[in-house]
Amino acid sequence: MTKKSSSFIILAWSISLIATLGSLFFSEVLNFIPCTLCWYQRVMMYPIVFLLAQAIILNKHSHGALFSLPLAATGVLMAFYHVLLQHGVISESVSPCGQGIPCSAKYIEWFGFISIPALSLIAFFLIITILIKVYKDEK
Numbered sequence: 511m512t513k514k515s516s517s518f519i520i521l522a523w524s525i526s527l528i529a530t531l532g533s534l535f536f537s538e539v540l541n542f543i544p545c546t547l548c549w550y551q552r553v554m555m556y557p558i559v560f561l562l563a564q565a566i567i568l569n570k571h572s573h574g575a576l577f578s579l580p581l582a583a584t585g586v587l588m589a590f591y592h593v594l595l596q597h598g599v600i601s602e603s604v605s606p607c608g609q610g611i612p613c614s615a616k617y618i619e620w621f622g623f624i625s626i627p628a629l630s631l632i633a634f635f636l637i638i639t640i641l642i643k644v645y646k647d648e649k
Contacts, residue, residue: 571648593628
């Protein structure tokens with residue numbers, strides 16, 4: 511295990527931890543009710559925190575990257591779909607949010623375009639990029 515891959519895997523873990531804690535902050539502190547797509551993205555993000563922590567502790571960085579990449583790839587696709595839905599590129603009628611909070615709802619909109627799904631998209635994309643680097647460095 512290289513020192514460089516150790517730094518990168520810790521960076522990916524930190525991003526996943528911040529994303530997880532951020533989502534909990536939005537729902538538990540600010541009382542933003544997550545829509546169905548938000549829940550699906552959480553289902554993809556939360557295990558990454560534990561998988562990468564285990565990889566760091568056991569010093570098996572390539573294993574952590576390998577097992578986390580499918581979750582992050584699925585999460586980035588969901589987040590991208592969600593961003594397109596929020597911006598009206600995809601019709602609300604094809605949204606999985608039939609009941610409760612609509613998937614097009616925007617609780618935040620920083621700088622006019624950064625919503626919670628956009629933050630999720632950025633986090634998943636960064637995690638994927640870093641984990642590919644870790645996996646390549648380890649192999």
